[in-house]
């Protein structure tokens with residue numbers, strides 16, 4: 001069994017106002033990976049390339065071990081579920097039952113019991129025109145449809161967009177259960193910190209069409225900290241020497257607030273330098289993203 005569900009090598013796409021890539025990215029099989037990044041950084045465009053909805057200008061893409069160079073084979077499509085960020089408006093006049101019938105015909109793995117169960121749990125009535133459903137109702141319906149053929153790979157673009165908190169919780173439970181078997185993969189995009197924390201095993205940070213880094217979630221949250229450090233000898237210059245340092249602020253008296261991406265080494269450094277660790281605060285995902293963006297801008301300026 002191949003190790004990665006998706007592999008991008010040197011993938012580039014040039015649009016008049018946007019340059020995507022080069023992207024070198026491997027999405028591990030059997031896990032949930034979340035792509036996070038500011039609006040317009042290229043998350044949905046990357047999904048489009050992975051699904052062959054759009055072609056790259058350079059590079060190669062493999063999905064579930066199959067190259068997409070000659071387009072996406074039908075058999076491969078059947079192994080994938082996709083929830084786009086926006087529903088297709090040309091389906092607005094279609095009833096939910098009609099869309100489900102189409103999927104049942106097309107996807108060999110379509111499981112009508114599973115589909116009905118998903119609708120029941122999500123409290124969706126599929127006997128209405130898709131364009132008449134409320135935004136959240138439509139989202140829940142499309143979500144159920146993307147899952148009902150039990151795909152090996154599920155691509156979810158902003159899955160919780162428009163969902164109320166209760167529906168959001170239900171969606172998280174469904175996705176956790178879907179992953180229970182261990183051989184399925186989810187790649188999702190998200191702006192919701194809590195969603196990424198609850199769901200993702202791996203986090204991909206993207207900015208301006210590039211990947212800033214791929215991190216294992218627990219490792220990420222275990223290594224980014226703000227440390228409050230004090231010492232008679234401590235000054236801004238010395239504080240800047242902390243391993244993984246990415247921000248120093250004077251916090252009054254002899255105390256400095258230092259942010260680090262390598263907390264374990266940083267704490268060793270504090271002890272070796274004879275300083276006192278007053279307190280430590282884990283960084284939130286958005287704070288880590290801001291620090292990575294700042295580092296990226298600084299390193300680009302230096303090139």
Ligand SMILES: Nc1ncnc2c1ncn2[C@@H]1O[C@H](COP(=O)(O)OP(=O)(O)OP(=O)(O)O)[C@@H](O)[C@H]1O
Pocket residue numbers: 015017018037038039040041042043044045046085
């Ligand atoms: N069909 C298209 N033709 C030309 N440019 C496009 C097209 N789709 C997207 N873009 C541009 O590509 C860039 C990346 O857009 P994309 O939708 O991939 O970002 P995103 O990270 O998914 O954003 P968001 O978080 O807002 O959903 C943007 O500058 C956007 O304007």
